[in-house]
Amino acid sequence: MKELELIENIKTTFKLNQMTIFSYDTEDYVEKIKRLDSATLKTIYLFIMSEDKDLFSDLSYFLDTFRGNSLENYFDPIIQKIHNKAKRVRREIHRMKGLLRFREIEGGYLYAQFCPENNIILPVANHFSNRLKKEKVLIHDLKRNILVFCYNGRVYPAKIESKIPSITQNEKIFSKLWLQYFDKISIKERMNLKVQKQKVPLKYRNSVIEFIESRNNN
Numbered sequence: 001m002k003e004l005e006l007i008e009n010i011k012t013t014f015k016l017n018q019m020t021i022f023s024y025d026t027e028d029y030v031e032k033i034k035r036l037d038s039a040t041l042k043t044i045y046l047f048i049m050s051e052d053k054d055l056f057s058d059l060s061y062f063l064d065t066f067r068g069n070s071l072e073n074y075f076d077p078i079i080q081k082i083h084n085k086a087k088r089v090r091r092e093i094h095r096m097k098g099l100l101r102f103r104e105i106e107g108g109y110l111y112a113q114f115c116p117e118n119n120i121i122l123p124v125a126n127h128f129s130n131r132l133k134k135e136k137v138l139i140h141d142l143k144r145n146i147l148v149f150c151y152n153g154r155v156y157p158a159k160i161e162s163k164i165p166s167i168t169q170n171e172k173i174f175s176k177l178w179l180q181y182f183d184k185i186s187i188k189e190r191m192n193l194k195v196q197k198q199k200v201p202l203k204y205r206n207s208v209i210e211f212i213e214s215r216n217n218n
Contacts, residue, residue, distance in 0.1 A: 032063045046086035049118045058082060089118045096124050101209045102137070103175065106165035109136045115143040122148075125155045140164070175209060 048055065058078050073079050102110040121141045128137055129150035137150035149158040
């Protein structure tokens with residue numbers, strides 16, 4: 001992502017979430033953000049998506065004390081926290097790129113739902129909007145009730161005005177075939193639930209059809 005895009009995303013987030021703990025106007029912070037290098041910008045952008053309860057006070061502290069390579073001051077507990085949170089967000093984005101499952105719903109849309117710990121719908125949507133350019137894609141963050149529409153490499157905010165359309169008959173058939181394949185290739189004697197939970201934590205299983213269907217069938 002280019003620096004200008006990062007700055008605009010951060011600026012939008014600030015405006016949507018500005019709180020009284022700011023001692024300066026939002027624009028003041030935006031000017032400071034513009035002076036950050038690309039790597040620092042990316043770390044700050046990831047940290048913002050963590051929605052940490054002390055997000056704005058921590059960012060205020062960082063921007064007020066920023067001196068060249070401030071983000072490399074690992075002895076500062078707040079800087080260390082920003083780094084750790086950013087790493088966790090980056091890890092979750094990477095994980096959801098692999099775990100998110102799409103299903104065809106009425107209207108010719110591909111629909112995916114998830115409940116991420118962090119507010120990562122934008123980078124996840126950007127990934128799939130480029131990967132599935134010619135598809136009409138809906139990605140739904142159930143935890144925050146946010147829906148986005150992706151088409152032709154672009155991402156648009158969407159509104160949930162009624163119930164999400166039902167999955168198509170074709171989707172039901174393909175889902176059933178996929179689950180049969182999934183069960184067929186598994187080796188029961190080598191089943192390791194502990195490792196399975198490490199690779200696909202319980203909190204993400206509402207995004208993965210293999211676990212959604214098995215839960216519904218039990």
